[in-house]
Amino acid sequence: MLFNPKPSNDPRNFKFPLQCIWLKLNGSWPLKPKVTGEFEKYFRLLYSTWAWYVVAMVGITIGFQSAFLLKSFGNIMVTTENGCTTFMGVLNFVRLLHLRLHQQDFQQLLAQFVKDIWITSSSHPTVERACARNMRVFQVISVLQSSLITMYCILPLVELYMLTLNVEPDVLDSMPKPFPYKMLFPYDANHGWRYALTYLFTAWAGVCVVTTLFAEDSLFGFFVSYTCGQFRILHTQIDNIIPDSYAAARVGRGTEAVFQRECIRRLDKIANKHCVLFNFVSRMEEFFSPILLVNFLISSVLICMVGFQLVTGQNMFIGDYVKFLVYILSSLSQLFVLCWNGDNIIQNSLEMANHLYACNWESSVKVAADEEKKESFPIVSYSTSAAFRKNLQFMIMRSQRQTCITAMKFSILSLNSFSGLISSSMSYFALLQSFYENEEN
Numbered sequence: 001m002l003f004n005p006k007p008s009n010d011p012r013n014f015k016f017p018l019q020c021i022w023l024k025l026n027g028s029w030p031l032k033p034k035v036t037g038e039f040e041k042y043f044r045l046l047y048s049t050w051a052w053y054v055v056a057m058v059g060i061t062i063g064f065q066s067a068f069l070l071k072s073f074g075n076i077m078v079t080t081e082n083g084c085t086t087f088m089g090v091l092n093f094v095r096l097l098h099l100r101l102h103q104q105d106f107q108q109l110l111a112q113f114v115k116d117i118w119i120t121s122s123s124h125p126t127v128e129r130a131c132a133r134n135m136r137v138f139q140v141i142s143v144l145q146s147s148l149i150t151m152y153c154i155l156p157l158v159e160l161y162m163l164t165l166n167v168e169p170d171v172l173d174s175m176p177k178p179f180p181y182k183m184l185f186p187y188d189a190n191h192g193w194r195y196a197l198t199y200l201f202t203a204w205a206g207v208c209v210v211t212t213l214f215a216e217d218s219l220f221g222f223f224v225s226y227t228c229g230q231f232r233i234l235h236t237q238i239d240n241i242i243p244d245s246y247a248a249a250r251v252g253r254g255t256e257a258v259f260q261r262e263c264i265r266r267l268d269k270i271a272n273k274h275c276v277l278f279n280f281v282s283r284m285e286e287f288f289s290p291i292l293l294v295n296f297l298i299s300s301v302l303i304c305m306v307g308f309q310l311v312t313g314q315n316m317f318i319g320d321y322v323k324f325l326v327y328i329l330s331s332l333s334q335l336f337v338l339c340w341n342g343d344n345i346i347q348n349s350l351e352m353a354n355h356l357y358a359c360n361w362e363s364s365v366k367v368a369a370d371e372e373k374k375e376s377f378p379i380v381s382y383s384t385s386a387a388f389r390k391n392l393q394f395m396i397m398r399s400q401r402q403t404c405i406t407a408m409k410f411s412i413l414s415l416n417s418f419s420g421l422i423s424s425s426m427s428y429f430a431l432l433q434s435f436y437e438n439e440e441n
Contacts, residue, residue: 019218022211027051028099030107061205064183231348260385293407304428342413349403
């Protein structure tokens, strides 16, 4: 039913990040390419219907928020408060729509990761543990963002409960009721079952928005962490290419020609794996690039608006203050981790050139002493072939060109991009504050 590829060498221990469960619940996970029975046929229909319902639900909720935003556009405080949730909704509406419309690309990306990128704990335990440690950052961000949507859904109910204690029922019935976000409805949503149904509808839309955000980011981080792990494995293989080739040659006839052929064979194997990593990063960029562009465009505005609320908000309820504080922390950390992961790919890809040049291609091979026989083998002056050095030169030249992920070629995903986005947010913040001060005066 749902697409669930497994690596052939370690099917039991392989699993996608736990956060990906939400992509499956939201209808964003791809289905198996082939239908094998009537039940699967009906399941595909129901699953696709649910997926489009989630997209429509988020879109309708954004429409309610946008209506309120247009109505209160002249008030800077109200506009920025409402703009935070509206822009967050727009960002993840685009993500949901993108995932829904590119199911085949998503499926191929998952399949290629499982086939070419996944690292087993049995083959490279140190690298695998490092990759698993990198994923803890996404777990923390997921908890932050889960706390954020929980506060958005629960705090209005606390406010409603306090109103029932302090306000007469007749007065309360005529008052506008609190919702998870500021919205304007084309119908009376403040009474009876309509209030309860509207509240649940918009709250679940918010849950879908936030869970899609941290689930897709976790999957992106999962791909990047293990891709960087594959680069580190290649670095080690390059460092050992000369001694490993000599050791393999000694097992056979041990001649210089055998040694040279073994060096070329191992270098070709490394080059092929290097090309596989290039292809996977290119496919990752092709799939995630539109989402990253929207993320970059909206995040700087979001950070500006939330910061503005924290700095200029007066007589703010403590719950709202905590909510905005968690909001800005989660937004900053989400953006930083994305850029940090992009920077890791750049650094690991560029490091290939250093390891290739320093692989001892120009030196003689020294043989260590045999401790059991208490004797040493002589130093063998085997040199690498001209074909090996030429191939090595081409690989160095290619490795000097960085492998990176871009946001539709407008911006490279790196720490420099993060600092630029923060700088833009500060500029927007200063502009908003000047407007606010002029309005106050």
